[in-house]
Amino acid sequence: MSRNGLALAAGGVKGFAHIAVLKLLEELELKIDVVTGSSAGSIVAALYALHGDWQKVWKEFSEGVVEFLPAFMKRAEKLRGANLWSIFQRSLVKVEEYYPFFKKLFGKKKFSDCKIKLGIVVFDITELRSLLITEGFLVDAVMASSSVPGVFEAVWIAGDQVVDGGVAGHTPVREARKLGADFIIASTFKKSASKLPIDQMELMFYIDTWKEEKIKNHDLSFANLVIEHDLAINWYEFEKFKKVFETAVKSIEERRKEVEIIIRR
């Protein structure tokens, strides 16, 4: 019997689209044996591994965002402009400022409390490689995996300074396979075309997006089913989380039959 895996991509607020995927899979009665996630994907993955219920995931994640949104939005304003702040500051948001959000979601729950096998991807900023975390406290792993480099302060795990898993593991399909899944559904995001850069800092980000796509496409080549959400929205626009979810539910509904055929096959 095949072991079903679900790989949830990084994408900030777009992570709410993963919940629409969970909803569809529950409706199609597909049992998930392994779930992996990077960044916002790790939040949804960990909540799903804990509760095994898309409605509970929606409730927990959306309530957390509503409670902590005002504090984050004050900081996020800077992300809309030039990245000059990044030259002077160690990070935009300090650990003590964003830790309460993750504590609210996961408290003292551990990987061993999960109903579904869970893998969280983080990026070791010193060794420049991805790490797959499968044990310990969820709050540490998910917070580390969600630490967008430079924006959120890096997190220390087991003596290593780690950041956002989406750096080198945008959609962690290979990781789901490592954890034993042999039929993998990837929930990921279409990247909109970047504007040609007008300064050197923009140039660095411009080529970085190309790299991200290259790595993502490589990961997706290992998936059996790819659900790609087309959402023209910035990762930090958390005030739009409801719209993201509703848009994803609608577009996934259009693919229901196709998804069902592939799953039944």
Added chain:
Amino acid sequence: MRLSFGGDSAYYLSVLGIIRAIEEVNLEIDEIHCTGFSCIPLFFSEYLGSPGKAYPKVRELYREIVKIFKFLKGLVHIDVVNLLLTLYRMQKGIEGTTSQKSLVNFIYKSFPNVDLEKIPRLKIHAFNLKEYKDEILSGNVREALCSTLCFPIQFSPYKDYITGAWVYGVPEGDIIITMKSEDIYKPRNAIDYMILSTLGRTKEIVEIRKQEADFSFEFEVNSLDPSRNSLKIYEAALEKFAENVLKKD
């Protein structure tokens, strides 16, 4: 068989020893792909017909290269924060910290006016910003070198091209050759984390390309100066090829 070289640091000026080793073990190579610094020795080796003939030329150019290029040890060894800050203070936009003219002058003075068609085995790669893709360049070798040696932050893009060495690290190939960089620096500011992350992505693409290749070899040298490394690299290459490629054949 496609032999493929990275080129993000001046350590790649020492790759002639690898070409010599390949010739000695009679490994048949159909194409040599390169980007960034490795294109300098590989061009001379292909153009002059042997790594031995190319060696004095590369040694001679080395003194000038260390004067012109800032990122000799790769992106990780330079104070990127200060350079970017300088660019902002000067409101330079897409211009780099060094005038592109110095790059172009160096290349036009140091390399012959040759068409790449005359050295068909050599495939020089650069990243096309407008087309948003990797490209194998054609036409004049000087123009190709200006593109592939155009390192961002230091130089503005050359006719919409930048080096591929900072994007995908190494072109795809059947045998992939990379040079080990030194230890990376400790991040201090947000921009350091961002730069390290983008480097991490390049490293991941290199790893993927290594996995997809038949063979991949990493070499390590202590000096940037090719005259100090060539023998060491040649011996290491002979050993690696004998142990792996030839045994498999």
